[in-house]
Amino acid sequence: MKLPKLPSLPIGALKSKLPNIKGLIGRKGQAPDDQQDFDNLDYMAPTKFQKHGKWIAVFAAYGVFFLLVGGSVLYAALSADETAENLIAARPKAFISADEIVLKTEPKPEMATEGTASDGGNPTAPAGVDSAETQGPSDPDEPAGPDNFAGLMAPHPDPALIENSSLGPLPIVGNDGREPWRVYSRPSNVLETRPKIAVVISGLGINSVRTEQALALPGSVSLAFAPYSRKIDSWISAARENGHEVLLTLPMEPANFPRSDPGPFALMSTLDEEQNTRRLEWILSRTTGYVGVASYQGSGFASNPAVLRPVLANLKQRGLLYLDGKQTGASAAPQMAASLGVPIGRADIVIDANLSRAAILKQMKLAESLARANGSVIVLGHPYPVTLDRIRVWVRELADQGLALTPISGVIADRSQS
Numbered sequence: 047m048k049l050p051k052l053p054s055l056p057i058g059a060l061k062s063k064l065p066n067i068k069g070l071i072g073r074k075g076q077a078p079d080d081q082q083d084f085d086n087l088d089y090m091a092p093t094k095f096q097k098h099g100k101w102i103a104v105f106a107a108y109g110v111f112f113l114l115v116g117g118s119v120l121y122a123a124l125s126a127d128e129t130a131e132n133l134i135a136a137r138p139k140a141f142i143s144a145d146e147i148v149l150k151t152e153p154k155p156e157m158a159t160e161g162t163a164s165d166g167g168n169p170t171a172p173a174g175v176d177s178a179e180t181q182g183p184s185d186p187d188e189p190a191g192p193d194n195f196a197g198l199m200a201p202h203p204d205p206a207l208i209e210n211s212s213l214g215p216l217p218i219v220g221n222d223g224r225e226p227w228r229v230y231s232r233p234s235n236v237l238e239t240r241p242k243i244a245v246v247i248s249g250l251g252i253n254s255v256r257t258e259q260a261l262a263l264p265g266s267v268s269l270a271f272a273p274y275s276r277k278i279d280s281w282i283s284a285a286r287e288n289g290h291e292v293l294l295t296l297p298m299e300p301a302n303f304p305r306s307d308p309g310p311f312a313l314m315s316t317l318d319e320e321q322n323t324r325r326l327e328w329i330l331s332r333t334t335g336y337v338g339v340a341s342y343q344g345s346g347f348a349s350n351p352a353v354l355r356p357v358l359a360n361l362k363q364r365g366l367l368y369l370d371g372k373q374t375g376a377s378a379a380p381q382m383a384a385s386l387g388v389p390i391g392r393a394d395i396v397i398d399a400n401l402s403r404a405a406i407l408k409q410m411k412l413a414e415s416l417a418r419a420n421g422s423v424i425v426l427g428h429p430y431p432v433t434l435d436r437i438r439v440w441v442r443e444l445a446d447q448g449l450a451l452t453p454i455s456g457v458i459a460d461r462s463q464s
Contacts, residue, residue: 196265196289198233202335214331217364225365227337227389227455232291234456241417242452243444244424248295248340251275256429264441265289266451270340273329282333291453292336294329298344308343315347319356326357337455338367345374354378362388367458371426372396391458393426398433406436417449422457
């Protein structure tokens, strides 16, 4: 059988009919172009933004932070004067004039309420104290009622002893020579021959409960109030109406500053004389009717004669006394005050340096011994519950021990004359 003849095709046409084997195999083992496009993973590589994105976020956060801090500092700097004026305007002010003064008198005995403190009264015992223990020795002939000496205290403020300043009323010596430490003092018996004990409770006016307990003590106990108290005018008035002689505490730099902070407006050895004087006058302008100041902390400041001298000189010009709290044995105050003529007293005993009942009782016995040996003693305490409880009992027993409870000004006056 004869096979049909196949049509002949040109070689060029034949090549076009065959698959592109060379193209399928590729050159030198390479995949074809579509396969190369399929294996190309360059699109998965991170972009420049993705590579540096985390650093951009960090720098942006720092930028926002510094912008906020810088803005706050700039605002504080630009508004410092306005802020200071607002603070001064918000501070309580006292306006003194002769027409506004009202003489304060003591209530009549029949108006006295139960629990009112007085010399010879029987205050109600505070919580946690045995009432029999606090009553002390009973005396059927002892008169009851308010403190008789309270009505003899000079009213305050005395216009002749006031200087009106931009800070508030400041004490001054009157044109007639009268000094605030004598005018505002509690009367004491100049004919008293018994050994005298002056008790001062310092740091009052911050805790209302403790301050009220101190006000309930006999009137011969002197009270020192913190200048930061918001109710300082009310406390001073209440204390004087109960017959108490009052002082202001004077915060000063301690030796371990800044570990111990005496508070705002404290006198500092790092400040110049003008700045310390300004701070002193701010403290003195807080109220009226006080006889002087009692040092608070101050172990560093009081041992520096150069910074202490202008302060004591200022107190001398204003007719105020100074009570050294015995914060340091290196205090230059006693000798310097004596040379400047400042009436000064120094605490002989800090009764609650050790806050235990036994230690306080031991200090009380020591105070009695010193009073008998030296004629007088100054005892400093603080408004701790145990201190107030023990003093309340102790001061009512002093008369039976042959000792006289005397305000701080009375002891200082006696020592200045001897």
